Amino acid sequence: MTKSGNGNPKENAGYKAAEYVRDGMIVGLGTGSTVAFTMDRLAERIKGGLRITGVPTSIQTAMKARERGIPLASLDDVSQIDLTIDGADQIDPSLMLIKGRGAAQVRERCVADASKRLIIVADSSKLCDQLSGPVPVEVIPFALGHVTRKLEQMGGVVVVRDGVKKDGPVLSDNGNIILDYHSGPIKDPQALESEINNIPGVVGCGIMAEFSDIMTVIVGENDDCRILGIKEE
Numbered sequence: 758m759t760k761s762g763n764g765n766p767k768e769n770a771g772y773k774a775a776e777y778v779r780d781g782m783i784v785g786l787g788t789g790s791t792v793a794f795t796m797d798r799l800a801e802r803i804k805g806g807l808r809i810t811g812v813p814t815s816i817q818t819a820m821k822a823r824e825r826g827i828p829l830a831s832l833d834d835v836s837q838i839d840l841t842i843d844g845a846d847q848i849d850p851s852l853m854l855i856k857g858r859g860a861a862q863v864r865e866r867c868v869a870d871a872s873k874r875l876i877i878v879a880d881s882s883k884l885c886d887q888l889s890g891p892v893p894v895e896v897i898p899f900a901l902g903h904v905t906r907k908l909e910q911m912g913g914v915v916v917v918r919d920g921v922k923k924d925g926p927v928l929s930d931n932g933n934i935i936l937d938y939h940s941g942p943i944k945d946p947q948a949l950e951s952e953i954n955n956i957p958g959v960v961g962c963g964i965m966a967e968f969s970d971i972m973t974v975i976v977g978e979n980d981d982c983r984i985l986g987i988k989e990e
């Protein structure tokens with residue numbers, strides 16, 4: 758456990774992750790409210806002389822980074838990312854994840870895949886014994902009906918995600934539709950990830966089962982953080 762103690766688990770996790778960022782690093786910037794705390798801390802450190810380049814995983818994160826004065830590059834501009842800090846919606850004991858409540862899982866996967874190391878920041882409500890979904894699935898609009906039928910044939914329930922601030926479906930930053938696939942408890946996350954991602958018309962789902970070997974999870978509690986996975990800084 759590491760003491761920080763401000764009573765906000767997401768803030769504790771987000772702030773702790775910023776300590777792993779070193780001068781000169783290219784840093785993948787994930788999406789969500791927990792990573793926003795990391796960006797707050799990075800902005801403070803940049804004012805104190807830290808030099809980094811951020812690679813944002815969403816338009817929302819790019820906007821937040823610019824507001825905070827964090828220099829940015831696109832994924833096209835970098836050959837490798839030193840460290841990515843991102844959030845998650847569910848984390849199982851083998852550090853397999855479900856991501857994508859922010860509809861950013863496709864870009865998040867690209868940035869994670871380009872990274873030497875991945876830090877996941879979350880509060881303890883995200884830890885679970887078994888992943889259970891819903892699994893966000895980004896689908897090209899042309900294939901909406903096809904993908905929906907395929908997922909239903911796999912036995913789950915498909916819900917087109919509605920916009921909170923707009924009428925109609927949520928569109929991802931890539932202009933695609935987001936479905937939430939309610940699968941129930943997921944016995945084999947890797948198998949389900951492959952099965953969903955192999956449906957023609959699917960751009961990417963939110964199960965991320967393949968990053969545990971480069972991953973550290975920082976779990977924020979009220980007064981401290983727990984570190985799971987790779988420990989060295």
Ligand SMILES: O=C(CO)[C@H](O)[C@H](O)COP(=O)(O)O
Pocket residue numbers: 787788789790791792843844845846855856857858859860861862865
């Ligand atoms: O996967 C994500 C966005 O696509 C987020 O990282 C995830 O939803 C966690 O968000 P928060 O930190 O706000 O709980």
